[in-house]
Amino acid sequence: MSLEELYRQVILDHYRNPRRSGSIEHPDATAEGNNPLCGDEVTIEVVLDEGVVTDAAVRGRGCSISQASASMMADRIVGMSVEEIATLTRQVKAMLDIEAGDPGLDSDRPGAVLGDLEALAGVKQFPVRIKCADLPWTTLEEALASDVV
Amino acid sequence: MTLDVERIRKDFPILSRRMNDKPLVYLDSAATTQKPSQVIDAMSEFYQLHNASVHRGAYALAEEATALYEGARQKVADFIDAGSAREIVFTRGTTTAINTIAYGWGLNNLKSGDRILLTKMEHHSNVVPWQIICRHTGAELVYLPITDDYLVDTSDLESIIDERVRIVAFSGMSNVLGSLGPFAELVAAARAVDAITVVDAAQLIPHIPTSVQALGADFVAFSAHKMLGPTGIGALWGRMELLEAMEPAEGGGSMIRDVQLHESTWADVPQKFEAGTPPIAEAIGFGAAVDYLSALDMEQVRAHDIEITRYALDRLAEIPSLTVYGPDDSAARGGVVSFTLADIHPHDLATILDHQGIALRAGHHCARPLMQVLDVPATARVSFYVYNTIDEVDALIAGLHEARRLFGVS
Numbered sequence: 001m002s003l004e005e006l007y008r009q010v011i012l013d014h015y016r017n018p019r020r021s022g023s024i025e026h027p028d029a030t031a032e033g034n035n036p037l038c039g040d041e042v043t044i045e046v047v048l049d050e051g052v053v054t055d056a057a058v059r060g061r062g063c064s065i066s067q068a069s070a071s072m073m074a075d076r077i078v079g080m081s082v083e084e085i086a087t088l089t090r091q092v093k094a095m096l097d098i099e100a101g102d103p104g105l106d107s108d109r110p111g112a113v114l115g116d117l118e119a120l121a122g123v124k125q126f127p128v129r130i131k132c133a134d135l136p137w138t139t140l141e142e143a144l145a146s147d148v149v
Numbered sequence: 150m151t152l153d154v155e156r157i158r159k160d161f162p163i164l165s166r167r168m169n170d171k172p173l174v175y176l177d178s179a180a181t182t183q184k185p186s187q188v189i190d191a192m193s194e195f196y197q198l199h200n201a202s203v204h205r206g207a208y209a210l211a212e213e214a215t216a217l218y219e220g221a222r223q224k225v226a227d228f229i230d231a232g233s234a235r236e237i238v239f240t241r242g243t244t245t246a247i248n249t250i251a252y253g254w255g256l257n258n259l260k261s262g263d264r265i266l267l268t269k270m271e272h273h274s275n276v277v278p279w280q281i282i283c284r285h286t287g288a289e290l291v292y293l294p295i296t297d298d299y300l301v302d303t304s305d306l307e308s309i310i311d312e313r314v315r316i317v318a319f320s321g322m323s324n325v326l327g328s329l330g331p332f333a334e335l336v337a338a339a340r341a342v343d344a345i346t347v348v349d350a351a352q353l354i355p356h357i358p359t360s361v362q363a364l365g366a367d368f369v370a371f372s373a374h375k376m377l378g379p380t381g382i383g384a385l386w387g388r389m390e391l392l393e394a395m396e397p398a399e400g401g402g403s404m405i406r407d408v409q410l411h412e413s414t415w416a417d418v419p420q421k422f423e424a425g426t427p428p429i430a431e432a433i434g435f436g437a438a439v440d441y442l443s444a445l446d447m448e449q450v451r452a453h454d455i456e457i458t459r460y461a462l463d464r465l466a467e468i469p470s471l472t473v474y475g476p477d478d479s480a481a482r483g484g485v486v487s488f489t490l491a492d493i494h495p496h497d498l499a500t501i502l503d504h505q506g507i508a509l510r511a512g513h514h515c516a517r518p519l520m521q522v523l524d525v526p527a528t529a530r531v532s533f534y535v536y537n538t539i540d541e542v543d544a545l546i547a548g549l550h551e552a553r554r555l556f557g558v559s
Contacts, residue, residue, distance in 0.1 A: 003504050007497070007555050016492065038496055039513055039526050061526050063494040064556075126500060 005122035006129070007064065014068035019075040024057045029146055033139030035131055040066040042136045044074070044143050052081050058136065065120075065129050070136035072117050082144055089137050092117055096133055097124045151452040152445060158536050160185035160441075171506030174541045179324050179352060179485045179532030180510055181374045184438075188377055191437035192430045203429055204403060204420070218429050221436030222419075225384050228439040229369065230360035236392065238385040238419040239432055243351040244274040246370030246385035247318070249422060250347055251278035252398035254391070255316060261287030265316045266309065266344070268293040268301045268330075269522050270323045273515040275349040279318065288315070295522055299326045299475050303334050310338045317346045321353025321369075325514045325530065326475040327458070327482035329357070336365040345391065351375055351383075355534070356454050356483040358447035361386050373431065377535075378438035382431035385422070392418040399424040442535075450535055454484040457533045461486055461542045468549055470558060474523055484533035487514070490549060491558040495529040501555060502548040509545075 040062030111118030495511035
């Protein structure tokens, strides 16, 4: 395992220049997540239009992995339906070895489906950091579950 | 070096381990220290040769176990210059010791409107028990602020301490900043208003030669595992008249004189505070740990602490965009150094250094109120003990430069 695989340029770029950072005035769904042991915090807000995310915002503080994961996630989910996001979340969690199974993901080439998010793949070689990468995704699941229609 | 560190290191089996294909560099002794063979062997020998319950067996083996257990109490008493071994109450650790005072003294002596004075650099173990007691009694917490030099700010002490303050509880040495507490000032101010003083000495006793009689405080709490001993045991030292007047926080076997259906009476101090079968092997390990430290000589332990901390502070100061949180004056601090490096989060630093075999702590260090004062969510922290070397500090510095390279920090 190498640190270069963990701290790829795309991770550092999202950490330092987080996308969709901030808040939304009237979100349809929101959730706050934190890892009490390490102090990572993420708040997610989304606007939904007929089951499709039309806007998203994240804010938080924590390590590069948690904040980059949140930034990449927020950037990615806008325009996706709740169902598509559920599939994507399963795919990310499979890539991080959090969930077993193969939700349409070629484990040798996760980037074919996940694009930039594939940069998070290096995290699974650092087991104590997996929860950092996972935090925004679990928080997003909670946010979308809070807006069950 | 003041201590023969190379010889000392041979006593610690774990220090020959490799982590991530690099020699282990253990810089987290403020969390827990490593254990020398002398401690491990003492505990193992107890189980192999002397194991029996203490204070009750009418047979020779139980007498042996009791003598070893009480012998450990005497060693701990001697180590901190207590007036009597009876003033040493064995507890699970510092946290339990502070809770013993909070529930035993605080719950029974505080009332609505009373105040407990703390400082803003306390570990959660010297904050949360008092919050619980305040909830029960209606007393309230008051905090001394922190100076720009990372010391407890006593400049307004006179206006803050009045007759409402019944307890003054403070850290002997901060587990985040390394700062030593203003003992003389706080003890004198507390005494002037008849308040009791409680010293969280979890970091102090391992690092600084301490006479509890000279310190002048009423209660001193510390843990074995931060001074080469095992986990699961610590000590509460208290002035005898206070211990005698204090109610037990826990009831059960061993702590009673007599038990009737509706009433019981308590055993003498210290058994009154040691309900249940105690951690006997751990107490014996604790005794072996203070033997080990006494053989090194605590003055030499302190001198080593100053030398390695000075070197670390000077080397850390060479790194651009690195911020140290703690006093620079060696006389005002112990061997705990917290820092941040540019915009690299402490958890990322810990991962990068772990990759090089270096164990350091990242996080809020169980001191969230202090993190708010420092205005950081977390810091990285290195802490030194008798087995750490200048070479290990150099390894740390090299690791931090590697972190700068990975994160593109200029």
